[in-house]
Amino acid sequence: xxxxxxxxxxxxxxxxxxxxxxxxxxxxxxxxxxxxxxxxxxxxxxxxxxxxxxxxxxxxxxxxxxxxxxxxxxxxxxxxxxxxxxxxxxxxxxxxxxxxxxxxxxxxxxxxxxxx
Amino acid sequence: xxxxxxxxxxxxxxxxxxxxxxxxxxxxxxxxxxxxxxxxxxxxxxxxxxxxxxxxxxxxxxxxxxxxxxxxxxxxxxxxxxxxxxxxxxxxxxxxxxxxxxxxxxxxxxxxxxxxxxxxxxxxxxxxxxxxxxxxxxxxxxxxxxxxxxxxxxxxxxxxxxxxxxxxxxxxxxxxxxxxxxxxxxxxxxxxxxxxxxxxxxxxxxxxxxxxxxxxxxxxxxxxxxxxxxxxxxxxxxxxxxxxxxxxxxx
Numbered sequence: 001x002x003x004x005x006x007x008x009x010x011x012x013x014x015x016x017x018x019x020x021x022x023x024x025x026x027x028x029x030x031x032x033x034x035x036x037x038x039x040x041x042x043x044x045x046x047x048x049x050x051x052x053x054x055x056x057x058x059x060x061x062x063x064x065x066x067x068x069x070x071x072x073x074x075x076x077x078x079x080x081x082x083x084x085x086x087x088x089x090x091x092x093x094x095x096x097x098x099x100x101x102x103x104x105x106x107x108x109x110x111x112x113x114x115x116x
Numbered sequence: 117x118x119x120x121x122x123x124x125x126x127x128x129x130x131x132x133x134x135x136x137x138x139x140x141x142x143x144x145x146x147x148x149x150x151x152x153x154x155x156x157x158x159x160x161x162x163x164x165x166x167x168x169x170x171x172x173x174x175x176x177x178x179x180x181x182x183x184x185x186x187x188x189x190x191x192x193x194x195x196x197x198x199x200x201x202x203x204x205x206x207x208x209x210x211x212x213x214x215x216x217x218x219x220x221x222x223x224x225x226x227x228x229x230x231x232x233x234x235x236x237x238x239x240x241x242x243x244x245x246x247x248x249x250x251x252x253x254x255x256x257x258x259x260x261x262x263x264x265x266x267x268x269x270x271x272x273x274x275x276x277x278x279x280x281x282x283x284x285x286x287x288x289x290x291x292x293x294x295x296x297x298x299x300x301x302x303x304x305x306x307x308x309x310x311x312x313x314x315x316x317x318x319x320x321x322x323x324x325x326x327x328x329x330x331x332x333x334x335x336x337x338x339x340x341x342x343x344x345x346x347x348x349x350x351x352x353x354x355x356x357x358x359x360x361x362x363x364x365x366x367x
């Protein structure tokens with residue numbers, strides 16, 4: 001069953017409610033329930049953070065390798081170069097997220113105009 | 117465990133409505149800040165991706181309201197894009213959102229006053245995501261304890277509202293934008309996550325997980341589309357945890 005399975009206006013909303021809200025809110029409620037009972041340096045949380053990080057990183061990797069829309073017309077080399085330049089700028093210039101974003105966009109914009 | 121409020125708190129009067137409103141507004145004003153602006157750019161990126169994925173404006177705005185956690189939103193979008201079914205998508209979103217639990221656990225003692233009802237905390241928990249959490253952890257101690265829930269309600273709800281508007285605006289103006297700008301939007305989300313994941317990492321395992329996830333995602337996309345995110349998350353996360361365990365043994 002996918003987001004396009006049922007041809008009704010409400011189905012995509014139900015899909016988001018089930019696969020989105022119902023998969024996120026309970027984790028928040030569980031946090032209230034636990035109150036101060038779970039320390040945030042608990043060992044199990046290292047595994048939890050690792051899986052969540054790898055998952056989001058996988059999304060990032062897919063976005064860079066297989067973008068949709070006008071970005072799909074650019075070369076993989078340009079997208080990789082822009083992301084790497086942005087990350088390097090973030091890493092070496094004060095660890096500011098905005099700097100990383102600006103540099104990546106600048107490199108990407110320049111390459112886009114040059115036809116890469 | 118919190119049943120013995122401290123004596124100072126007992127002397128406090130119950131806050132009046134104008135007081136609550138005042139602190140709600142102070143909280144709301146914190147939504148306009150550097151972390152708030154960065155969150156907006158990330159939502160601009162999300163809106164661009166959602167639009168390319170064929171998601172309607174209403175549904176994208178609904179995702180912001182219902183999920184309110186960018187990783188979860190982007191993972192759900194990624195799952196939809198790679199044709200994943202409801203179960204696989206739900207499982208991936210659930211895995212990406214476990215981290216919300218320890219965040220709430222850390223926030224609750226900061227936010228709770230002696231008279232705070234459990235229900236209030238359950239309602240406010242919906243607003244917990246990285247940005248509001250970071251702002252709250254930094255500023256809550258300067259807010260009178262009885263009014264912290266009002267303050268956080270202002271901060272959290274206004275952040276959600278602003279970003280729902282941002283997503284709708286992107287949908288509205290995107291058709292008028294030059295292709296170069298639309299193409300550039302796609303980079304916002306990857307850059308936001310690359311830098312914020314790296315910045316919030318606490319242990320080596322997180323860096324290892326990041327690197328494996330970045331590589332495994334696209335690789336598995338060829339081998340097992342529809343299972344690429346889950347596979348990369350479980351495999352990359354598992355490898356990272358194994359590295360963590362080996363490190364601990366050596367230490």
